[in-house]
Amino acid sequence: VEVLIMTDSATRADILTFLAEALAARDGSDARRPESLEGLHLVGDLGMDSLDTVSLFFDIEEQFSVRIPEGEIAPLQLLQVGNLVNYIQEHGSE
Amino acid sequence: MTVGVDAIAICLPPMVVTSDEIVLAHNFDKDFVFEKLGIASRHVLSDGETVSWLARSAVDELLATTGRPAEDVGLLIVVTQTPDYGLPHVSAIVQAEAGIPQSALVMDVGLGCSGYVYGLATARALMAAEGIAVGVLVTVDAYSRIVDPTERNTAPLFGDAATATLLVHDARYSVGRSTFGTDGSRHESLIVRGSGSTAGPRGQLVMDGREIFDFALREVPKDIWRCLELNGLAIEDIDRVVLHQANAFMVKSIARRLKLPDERVVLEIGDVGNTTSSSIPIALARRILNRPDLPRHVLLSGFGVGLSWGSTILTASGGADHDG
Numbered sequence: 001v002e003v004l005i006m007t008d009s010a011t012r013a014d015i016l017t018f019l020a021e022a023l024a025a026r027d028g029s030d031a032r033r034p035e036s037l038e039g040l041h042l043v044g045d046l047g048m049d050s051l052d053t054v055s056l057f058f059d060i061e062e063q064f065s066v067r068i069p070e071g072e073i074a075p076l077q078l079l080q081v082g083n084l085v086n087y088i089q090e091h092g093s094e
Numbered sequence: 095m096t097v098g099v100d101a102i103a104i105c106l107p108p109m110v111v112t113s114d115e116i117v118l119a120h121n122f123d124k125d126f127v128f129e130k131l132g133i134a135s136r137h138v139l140s141d142g143e144t145v146s147w148l149a150r151s152a153v154d155e156l157l158a159t160t161g162r163p164a165e166d167v168g169l170l171i172v173v174t175q176t177p178d179y180g181l182p183h184v185s186a187i188v189q190a191e192a193g194i195p196q197s198a199l200v201m202d203v204g205l206g207c208s209g210y211v212y213g214l215a216t217a218r219a220l221m222a223a224e225g226i227a228v229g230v231l232v233t234v235d236a237y238s239r240i241v242d243p244t245e246r247n248t249a250p251l252f253g254d255a256a257t258a259t260l261l262v263h264d265a266r267y268s269v270g271r272s273t274f275g276t277d278g279s280r281h282e283s284l285i286v287r288g289s290g291s292t293a294g295p296r297g298q299l300v301m302d303g304r305e306i307f308d309f310a311l312r313e314v315p316k317d318i319w320r321c322l323e324l325n326g327l328a329i330e331d332i333d334r335v336v337l338h339q340a341n342a343f344m345v346k347s348i349a350r351r352l353k354l355p356d357e358r359v360v361l362e363i364g365d366v367g368n369t370t371s372s373s374i375p376i377a378l379a380r381r382i383l384n385r386p387d388l389p390r391h392v393l394l395s396g397f398g399v400g401l402s403w404g405s406t407i408l409t410a411s412g413g414a415d416h417d418g
Contacts, residue, residue: 049126051343054304058311070304 009092010064015085022059026052042079053079060084064092097218097229098265099408102379103156105148105256106137106366116250120243127250132342136253136367138238145256146178146187149234152258153192160260162228164193169229169261170200171217173209173371175399176235177202180290188232199224206284207338207398209233209371211406214394215272217261229261233371240286242298251341253367257375265411266388272406273321275313280305284399306398310344314397314405315351321393321405332358332407333389334382338396339363339373370398378408 010018016034023046024031042048048056057068066088068078078084112135113127128134139148149172157164170192172185183202194200199220205212213231221229237252283305288294314337322329335358337345342361349359362377369376374394382392388410397403 049123049130050303051126051130051307054307055343055347057304058308061308070302 009089012085012089015064015088016081018060018063019056019081019085022056026056037081038085040081042081042084044079060088064088066092096268097221097261097263098268098411099214099259099378099383100262100265100267101156101160101260102375102383103152103159103258104372104376104379105152105155105258107139107143107148107254109138109140110135111138113250116243120246120249122246122250130341130343131250132361132363133250133253133367134364136365136369138254139236144178145174145176145234145236146184146191148236148254148256149174149184149232149258150188150191152232152234152256153188153194153230156230156258156260157192162260165195166228167192167194167230168198168224168226169217169221170194170198170232171203171213171229172201172232172234173203173205173213174232174234175204175206175370176237176239184234185232194230199226205402206235206370206400207340207368207373208396208400208402208404210374211272211394211396211404212274212402213371214259214261214269214406215274215404218269221261221263227263231259231261233257233259233375235370235372237299237368237370240289240299245298247301247303248299251368253369255366255369255372255376257372257379259375266383267392267408267410270325270407270409271321272404273317273324275317275403277309277313277401280309280401283309283401306340306401307344307347309401310340310397311347311351313401313403314348314395317397317403317405318352318393318395321395321407325407327391327407329354332391332393334358334360334392336360336374336377336382336392336394338398339366339377340368340398371396 020031020034117124174184177184185200185202189200217229217231234256236254238254241248243249283302286299288297360377360381390410392408395405
């Protein structure tokens with residue numbers, strides 16, 4: 001995954017594109033259309049396991065200068081891509 | 095001439111627990127354990143077997159295969175965090191049972207997965223300073239005694255093992271300069287509460303997997319770059335990288351961050367699991383030291399409980415450059 005320099009807060013499209021590329025790099029598949037990810041669940045729909053999600057959150061934290069606390073993942077349903085994007089937009093570059 | 099690694103003996107307890115058994119008993123995801131963690135089986139101590147017995151067996155094996163008499167050993171360091179007793183130290187028991195002289199420098203080092211690097215650096219410095227000709231560095235742990243067998247984070251991961259490394263001044267591999275790191279503010283990320291002198295019932299291993307993963311991916315690559323610089327080498331100079339074998343996913347993730355080609359990264363975990371401080375010497379013994387053509391530069395990096403980390407570089411005496 002190419003590391004982009006995020007100047008101001010990332011747009012929703014930026015984040016979805018990053019996620020699409022990150023997911024493709026992880027399983028070696030062609031990148032999905034970014035907008036198609038919005039309603040998907042990282043585990044239920046995209047088949048990620050606990051190590052995949054830990055690794056993805058690590059990449060997201062580095063890319064968007066955001067901290068995703070473990071205690072907020074379940075209450076905020078951050079395994080749902082749309083919720084995750086919202087969270088990154090709200091807390092990125094803090 | 096600097097102190098270095100000449101030979102390594104491995105001792106694994108006879109009892110084997112397969113990942114099939116663990117998956118079946120606890121309804122774990124089979125692909126996750128076999129493919130992601132990369133672990134098919136592990137050895138565990140049986141009732142009546144002890145950590146000091148495992149350590150002593152590794153020392154006996156090392157001395158027998160190298161033809162070194164126990165009377166020659168002037169230093170014995172045992173790296174462990176699962177000793178037989180709160181006190182005395184394991185190395186004292188091993189000293190007596192292996193027939194190592196009472197005049198030897200004998201002590202334990204209380205470290206986990208970074209312990210082999212720290213043990214090498216400690217032994218190297220003490221042997222040089224005190225004029226000791228022959229040293230033995232033991233790594234031994236029995237996490238089967240502290241892991242909850244139903245805990246999803248830890249049960250499929252760990253195996254019991256001991257190794258014994260022969261350290262001499264004219265060794266097949268010299269030990270270079272080492273780098274070290276500790277972040278004690280995160281010590282609760284991997285902890286056995288109630289196992290020391292603090293109040294509370296005896297506990298079992300608790301691991302914050304995400305915290306450990308984040309720590310390893312942030313600190314280990316930085317430490318490796320620092321170690322390369324300290325030794326005047328570039329990553330391209332390194333023929334093999336032996337990381338602590340935490341699990342296959344972790345090893346591959348760190349290697350990816352270092353942009354290392356797969357063929358230079360040793361993965362040796364399938365039949366032993368994560369053996370904490372023994373994982374690096376097991377990989378060294380099985381994948382490096384048994385080769386007729388020793389890779390010239392081998393980078394070692396250990397990381398884990400503490401949180402603690404450290405890296406060093408082994409350089410072969412007359413080894414071939416970049417043997418691929």
